[in-house]
Amino acid sequence: MTNAPRQTEASDMEPILSVRDLKVAFSRHKQDNEVLHGVSFDVYPGETVAIVGESGSGKSTTMHAVIDLLPGTGRVTEGSVMWQGRELVGSRRRDMESLRGREIGLVPQDPMSNLNPVWSIGFQVEEAIRANGLAKNRKDVKARAIEVLQQAGLQDAEKRMRQYPHQFSGGMKQRALIGIGLAANPQLLIADEPTSALDVTVQRVVLDHLQSLASERDTAVVFITHDLGLAAERAEKLIVMYRGNVVESGPSREILQDPKHPYTRRLVSAVPSLASRRLGSSPDVAPAPTESFDIASLAETELKDRQIGAPLVEVTDLTKVYKLRKGNFGHEDLTAVDRASFTINRGETMALVGESGSGKSTIAKMVLQLEKPTSGSIRIDGADTTQLGSKQLFDLRRKLQPVFQDPYGSLDPLRNIGNTIMEPLNVHKVGDSASRRARVLELLDQVSLPRELATRYPNELSGGQRQRVAVARGLALKPEILVLDEAVSALDVLVQAQVLELLAELQRDLGLTYLFITHDLAVVRLIADRVCVMRSGEIIEQATTDEVFENPREEYTKNLLAAIPGASLNIGA
Known part of the structure; x- marks a missing residue:
């Protein structure tokens, strides 16, 4: 049950943070780009x-400038940042x-790039606690x-602390960062896309915790997010940014239910709704112009001639057991996948949903053969991929391509x-150098x-x-099967609409199959x-x-649907 946001009367108190006329520039080739x-x-x-x-509107740059964490050549050129009455611009x-960590906490956007891959999760959380002086002896720190x-929603926290970042899902890594950000009970928490990698039920746990923290301790929270449902449901005030400017601000629900600025209206119209139909379904109404990026209209646009064929991917009794290290050189088993079975037909999209972890x-x-199954089989076009030799596996990768969850961790x-987008073309020796460069430019256009x-x-x-x-690189070889692991989770709603439409069009035109x-x-x-x-x-429901959406059988599925931020507000519907 979501608590109503506590209204803050500006006239009753002074702001904890006051930003005025802030300008930031990055130097490139000895020129400032504001x-x-x-x-x-x-x-x-x-x-x-x-x-x-x-994406790129200046949301993260604004808050990173506040705490003097601008990357590279970025610098504040003009303006003021007042924190509890003292000026931060120009501070030592x-x-x-x-100030960072103790007074202003940060939950950064990219979990993999902000967790050290050679240290255990527990060590990194404990390091933050020690650095902030929150506990003295080893027992209290642990x-x-x-x-x-x-508090951040990580199940089996004591056991999971012994694992390393590569053994965590994206959502679990995000929860570890949230835990680090909350460790010092800061007066202001800057949360940069804090729930983009979290499933909806964990989102609710984490956001409820943040909300109770704000209420009980007068902790302010600034969400940097592209999730308008989250903004409507959780935030009292909304700031809409476009190309480095604030174009609209005020009470969040008022803005999202009656947006005034044309850009805000575009954002709201692009939000996917549970009332939408699948991209490619027959239209019941005439579609709106595509330049409005109306995702509901995209969902109603008819994509003709999409053919569903014979089974292409067949997963049977798939099981994966990890061995976790314990003290005295022992280990214990963690079953990550337990006898999963499903089939994906050619030209079809199968979605796997569920909580993080x-x-x-x-x-x-395992479908991509990046992990070996403990037991069970995966057949692609009739061939058992667990039995393929290296040459056969190389040939398989040309028609089976991934789009990974963590773009920073998967990009060199x-x-x-x-060169990143061109890499698959080079590896598989597709075309000459000129045609590869042309293909790269074509892919950049396709993903906007x-x-x-x-x-x-x-x-x-x-x-x-x-x-x-990452999406462009996955499409480079025009594969038959694309495995998309949270491929649109980090995208703002406008680009998300474009990418989903692109995926639907490619499926229709090329007969692609998606997991x-x-x-x-x-x-x-x-x-x-x-x-x-x-x-x-x-797999508890299939x-x-x-x-699944209109008549879910399992209580767990019903809870997933009920936990979606902003679902009751019909944002984008």
């Missing part, structure tokens, strides 16, 4: 604020380091680490975007990225832009023909998309 053009807003004690806008490095991970991504890795930081980004590097892109690069892994059930409604619901490694 990306923020005079941003102003206030945050009051105990207030929850959401900053929304498409030592003063900012003492107890506090377990507590903050449990339920085994969705583990199944994807030393390779520019053009400027062509000039081909010479940029991953650290110069926003999270949403990196995700689009679509996501925690966003509204997206499932748009893209999937059939749905498998997973819990604790098992049916057509309409059956």
